[in-house]
Amino acid sequence: MKEIDLIQDLCIPDEERAMDVFRGIRWANGVHCPKCDSLSIQKRGMQGKSKRYSCNNCGSNFSDLTGTIFANKNIPMGEMFYILNNLDKKSIKRLSEELNHKWETINLLAKEFKENLTEKAKDPALSNEVEIDEMYHSVGSKGIKKKNQEHEG
Known part of the structure; x- marks a missing residue:
């Protein structure tokens, strides 16, 4: 019962709901x-x-899963959604502890998600007239004084 309460507290979608959402997107x-x-x-x-x-x-x-990043995974779809949603917010260690999976399993899954999502992400295509303003941003003066002193001396 304690594990079920933890899963509900983590906002992990149940399996049926997660698959319905996935099917709605995929198909x-x-x-x-x-x-x-x-x-x-x-x-x-x-x-x-x-x-x-x-x-x-x-x-x-x-x-439904053929040819997707979710195919051939032993982790429930709801948990995979949770991992995807929290990759940038929580550590692999914390995710593995919360979901009661081995660190290696979550790490491998996270790495695969990041690689596939980065590969398939496309830069937005700009069309028609695009206006861009110039902006120069100072990153600080650290190292500038030292560099100027070297040239003077």
Whole structure:
């Protein structure tokens, strides 16, 4: 009972809710085959909390998680959301203690999330007319005096 109270205090979404949110984002434009992009899909039931599908076009089988950073993970989706939400706020040690997972597991997951999210992040595309003001910012005078004295002497 104590562990359940801790999880509720940490604001970790329950598994069903987390998967519903994930599906809503992943399949916002409808379930499509990750291999051929076909929308001609047949539902094949559930595997754990993930829905399974078959493509009527190319015949491949896939799930909600196929081809995502969440695929093949042994940590519940709600906990992965919690980790993603807190990577910049809490240490790996604290996350591992709160979620009762090994430090190595959380560290590996955090590293994978950071690598994948950084790789796929795109700089915003600017279009039309863009105005940028110049701004010079002094970072301080430390080292400037010493440098000037060296040149004078």
